[in-house]
Amino acid sequence: MSLSTPDDPGLCAAEAARRLAEDGPNALPGDGGRSWLHIVRETVRDPMFSLLLAAAGLYLLLGELQESLSLALMVCVVIGLTLYQEGKTERAIQALRDLSSPRARVVRDGQAQTVAGRELVRGDLILLAEGDRIAADAELFSPGELQVDESLLTGESVPVSKSAGGASALHAGTLVVQGQGLARVSATGPRSQMGQIGRALQTVRAEESPLRRQTRTLVHRLAWLGLGLCVLLVLLQGLMRGDWLQALLAGIALAIAMMPEEFTVVLTVLPALGAWRLSHQQVLTRRIAAIETLGATSVLCVDKTGTLTQNRMRVASLSAGGAELFLDDALRSELPEGFHALVEYAILASRPDPYDPMEQAFHALGQQFLAQTEHLHRDWVLVQEYALTPELRAMAHVWQGDARGDHVVAAKGSPEAIVDLCHLDAPQRASVAAAADAMAARGLRVLGVARTRHPGPPWPAGEHDFDFAFVGLLGLADPLREEIPQAVRECREAGIRVVMITGDYPVTAKAIARQAGLADGTVLLGDELDRLSDAELQQRLQKASICARIAPTQKLRIVQALQADGAVVAMTGDGVNDAPALKAAHVGVAMGGRGTDVAREAAAIVLVDDNFASIVRAVRQGRRIFGNLRKSMSYILAVHVPIAGMALLPLLLGWPIVLFPMHIALLELAIDPACAMVFESEPADEDVMRQPPRDPAMPLFSGSALVQAVLQGLGVLAAVLGVYLWGTQQLDETQARSLAFSALVLGNLALILSNRAGARGLLASLRVRNRMLWGVMAFTLVLLALALYLPPLAAVLRMAPLEPGVLGVAMLAAGLCLLWFEVIRLTARRLAPTRR
Secondary structure, eight states: OOSSSOSSOOBOHHHHHHHHHHHOOSOOTTOSOOOHHHHHHHHHTSHHHHHHHHHHHHHHHTTOHHHHHHHHHHHHHHHHHHHHHHHHHHHHHHHHHHHTSOEEEEEETTEEEEEEGGGOOTTOEEEEOTTOBOOSEEEEOSSSEEEEEOHHHHOOOSOEEEETTSOOEEOTTOEEEEOOEEEEEEEOGGGSHHHHHTOOOOSSBOOOOHHHHHHHHHHHHHHHHHHHHHHHHHHHHHHHHOOHHHHHHHHHHHHHHHOOTHHHHHHHHHHHHHHHHHHTTTEEESBTTHHHHHTTOOEEEEEIIIIIBOOOOEEEEEEETTEEEEOOTTTOOOOOGGGHHHHHHHHHTSOSSOOSHHHHHHHHHHHHHSTTSTTOOTTOEEEEEEOOOSSOOEEEEEEEOOTTSSEEEEEEEOHHHHHHHHTOOHHHHHHHHHHHHHHHTTTOEEEEEEEEEEOOSSOOSSGGGSOOEEEEEEEEEOOBOTTHHHHHHHHHHTTOEEEEEOSSOHHHHHHHHHHHTOOOOEEEEHHHHHHSOHHHHHHHHTTEEEEESOOGGGHHHHHHHHHHTTOOEEEEEOSGGGHHHHHHSSEEEEETTTOOHHHHHHOSEEETTOOHHHHHHHHHHHHHHHHHHHHHHHHHHHHHHHHHHHHHHHHHTTOOOOOOHHHHHHHHHHHHHIIIIIHHTOOOOTTGGGSOOOOTTSOSSOHHHHHHHHHHHHHHHHHHHHHHHHHHHHSOHHHHHHHHHHHHHHHHHHHHHHHHHGGGOHHHHHTSOOHHHHHHHHHHHHHHHHHHHOHHHHHHTTOOOOOHHHHHHHHHHHHHHHHHHHHHHHHHHHHSOOOO
16 A cells, blocks of 8 residues: 555545534644634723723713713724724734644545545544644554644653554654554544644644843833823823812823833734734744744855755756766656666665655656656555665665565665775765766766665664765756846845755755855855854854754754854744744744644744745834834834824813814814824835844934934824914804814824835825825824714713814924924934944
8 A cells, every 4th residue: 555545535525515614623722713702802991992982981970961972972083993903913813823734645536635634524534644733533543653742632752653553543744753654543633633622723822022022111111201291291180170080080081191011012913913914925923023033134044956956856967877967857768778777776775655855756757758667666665765864864775576586776876975885995976976066067966876785684873884886976956046136136235144954965055056146255164163162162153154964953053153142033844843843933934835733833934935025024024013013112102292282282271172082082083093003004114134133132213313213203292282372362162173183183194194104204104105104194184074074972071173284384384293203203214323
């Protein structure tokens, strides 16, 4: 029975769909996201909403039923808007959770296919291999043995042997660490042993990132400042005027004005929706916190095969008996006899049903040229295997089936390993090395092949105990992906250093590095790495652009050495042994196509297409998200300055109250979608990939950014105070309040325009398309028009219609604010240090 094409056709698609509908998805309790009710409960517990509801209650105590009901209605509208934003974010996170869930290879309708782990059903046949996370309880029934890590269930770290004749029960959540097999699903979801234990494994985990910690500190400081000012205001107003209910109402208005609850909104919405956007670019984000780290990445450690190259192997050159043959599939119709044995033994040293692209290339070459010869042995039986190890980069297969009675042994591996197995003398070694270098210089991946016979069993403990004879060399072409040179160039312009890590021959690695456009640097070999101390390794890696002949277990030392030197490291990997390095890197990047479940679980990012260019797109997106976060945060801080000022200063100066809680609630209807939707939709700055990586320890608000935001807010406050004072001289109290509110709303729009512009400047930013911006601006202006000219709403807000000329004063104030913002931007640019 072949594991890739078993005799049992498995379930048909219709039966699998019926069982899925009957039993439900293969998901554990708690795998779902937050429900609407949960989001509502979290929203209502927010301090701002508590303050708004308290204000509505105070209006009721004062006998102002209309104001109380209006404020309660505004609270409901704000909650609805929050639910929309949170729901959109939750759907994005749930989509990521579904996309990055464990996968399973199943046999259905007689065909092997890959499905999401959630879609497994009772009776499914699942194909298991080393590195797979078992997605459901199952029974092993194929011959052979599996080694399974069940520590997730039992706590025992020693792998357990599983076989069809003995212990055959496999459990969901456990890990295949060795072997391959075929199993039939016996239980899914909550009916599995994992489900009965009740452990919920969340694929996308919520982590507190450095940005969240910084923001939490800032919010706490502003909250305590606001609380202190509110208590002071209530005491002053109560003692001076004796109206404690009105004093309390004014204090609540100030508290709402100073409550920066939008900070937590943008920190949730922008990264989550950014991760959702990345999923449409073949990049899955398993840990949302990794998004902000991507933009700070300074070193990208990438695999060569399949990441820089296409992982489509083709045998391009053969070397045997001192002669070399260049293969051209389009022109060559036959293979000279002198190269038949080389192809024959390369196939015998490969798996009968190969998954590895190199072994598939050997089989394809055999089918092309040896199908009508005696050199293909489909009826031979594989009786013994010797796996490739870090100590010996070669593997060997022992076959039974030759009429002479002896067993045939075929080995393939790195040229130096095969030469070592064959015990060649110095001239022969030099000849093989020269031939290998000639192939590698053309960017070919070079493998050596050897053969021998052995009577056996018993079998030797290792391959060195066989008497191998050298057969020849094969050169495999794996073309560079077309987009790689451009992606590498973008990294260089962005100040990101690319280090290629490969197990391949050093000369091959250098040839591919030249094609990719990697920076010139030294080559660090795996054997040399083992001899270096940690300090010496740090020094070597400062100049190395290629690490060749690297074992997966050595990647961890490379990551740790780069981190110790102050780099922010992103590391790619696909195998079981890559998991420690992926976990240790600041951003672990797993391969979605050829990667193991273990690698994907250890990584923060998964590349669906295994393409290096996708990493570069992810870095660009990470920088865009961080830049938009800073713009949004600056806007939030700036807009709260005039709101708090207009809630506090009139009372301290003995003027009539300008902003009541209902006014601030109405402003929140414009601020909330602006800080989240507008800035999340903002495209990246044109030079985002021409700037050096940011320091990950850099605070979200540097001193200069904080000063700029406060100065912007003070400018709007001055403009609003100015038009209010003018209004008190020319208009009645209600119209003066209407004028000040209008100026505040238009000043808010000016802040949106200025902060989204960033370093581009206002005029340049207007040419950048952002449909959400114009939607929010139109929505805000409609709200203002309703507040001024809809009589019932105007009466509740204690406002009155304004003549066009008076509205022009508010527009003039907003225009002056824009000029002030440009002065601040140009001054900051002049004072800022040169970035390069």
